[in-house]
Amino acid sequence: MLLQLENLPAQGSEFDVVVIGAGGAGLAAALFAGLAGQKVLLVEHSEYVGGTTALSGGTTWIPSTLHSARVNPQDTLAEAARYLDNAIGERADPALRQAFLQAGPAAVAALEAATEVKFRPYPKHPDYISDLPGSTLNGRALEPLPFDGRLLGELFAVLRPPIPEFTVLGGMMVDRTDINHLLKLKSSLPSFRHSLKLLLRHASDRLSYPRAPGW
Ligand SMILES: Cc1cc2nc3c(=O)[nH]c(=O)nc-3n(C[C@H](O)[C@H](O)[C@H](O)COP(=O)(O)OP(=O)(O)OC[C@H]3O[C@@H](n4cnc5c(N)ncnc54)[C@H](O)[C@@H]3O)c2cc1C
Numbered sequence: 508m509l510l511q512l513e514n515l516p517a518q519g520s521e522f523d524v525v526v527i528g529a530g531g532a533g534l535a536a537a538l539f540a541g542l543a544g545q546k547v548l549l550v551e552h553s554e555y556v557g558g559t560t561a562l563s564g565g566t567t568w569i570p571s572t573l574h575s576a577r578v579n580p581q582d583t584l585a586e587a588a589r590y591l592d593n594a595i596g597e598r599a600d601p602a603l604r605q606a607f608l609q610a611g612p613a614a615v616a617a618l619e620a621a622t623e624v625k626f627r628p629y630p631k632h633p634d635y636i637s638d639l640p641g642s643t644l645n646g647r648a649l650e651p652l653p654f655d656g657r658l659l660g661e662l663f664a665v666l667r668p669p670i671p672e673f674t675v676l677g678g679m680m681v682d683r684t685d686i687n688h689l690l691k692l693k694s695s696l697p698s699f700r701h702s703l704k705l706l707l708r709h710a711s712d713r714l715s716y717p718r719a720p721g722w
Contacts, residue, residue: 531560554665555665564673566629569611569647570587570612572615578629579644584608586641589640590636593636626649628649676706678713679709
């Protein structure tokens with residue numbers, strides 16, 4: 508972020524942790540350091556926070572969370588490790604992916620307990636290389652729940668806008684549930700109701716905000 512001069516840390520300020528880049532990885536690192544009581548400086552060189560992450564679909568691949576257990580209770584960390592071993596092979600240190608697998612479920616649980624970040628499992632979301640041994644049809648890919656951008660207050664203005672391809676009607680953010688309802692708008696009463704609510708909320712948001720806060 509191009510910090511205004513008055514927002515720059517005072518000369519001689521000290522921090523426990525300095526994070527470079529406010530995308531998903533940097534924001535998560537800064538957040539967890541903050542939750543652990545560290546004094547954090549987050550440095551971003553563009554005018555927005557969010558990086559490529561803000562342009563993405565937001566799907567988060569973390570096996571063996573509580574969410575995974577809801578849709579695929581048969582899945583295990585050992586199976587996920589088998590999948591990653593087959594997908595990655597010798598191209599990276601196996602200890603790194605073991606650390607990722609071991610820490611992932613607790614990281615998701617901590618994030619959900621202490622912040623506004625919440626997830627749900629996709630009922631159907633196969634692993635990308637679905638013919639590899641250890642792959643699953645669901646449970647590992649998590650979808651972030653819609654977040655009310657208004658909670659960010661003035662900081663909403665520095666959140667990188669989504670790409671037009673992921674919005675409809677000039678900026679309305681939709682998730683897979685919304686898309687399914689919009690497609691059945693004319694043939695199902697519940698879908699009509701859902702779509703109407705979505706459209707009215709978007710219209711009302713656009714009267715107050717230059718872009719939809721996407722919740
Ligand atoms: C259309 C699209 C859809 C996608 N969908 C998914 C998906 O559903 N699931 C998934 O897992 N992945 C998806 N991806 C990929 C995913 O978005 C990226 O892998 C991920 O966002 C990378 O996160 P990051 O934090 O490493 O980098 P970024 O989110 O790009 O953040 C890096 C940040 O660092 C800043 N920066 C860079 N250099 C400096 C510097 N020298 N000083 C200060 N700041 C600096 C940048 O400005 C940026 O803000 C998608 C990508 C795209 C483009």
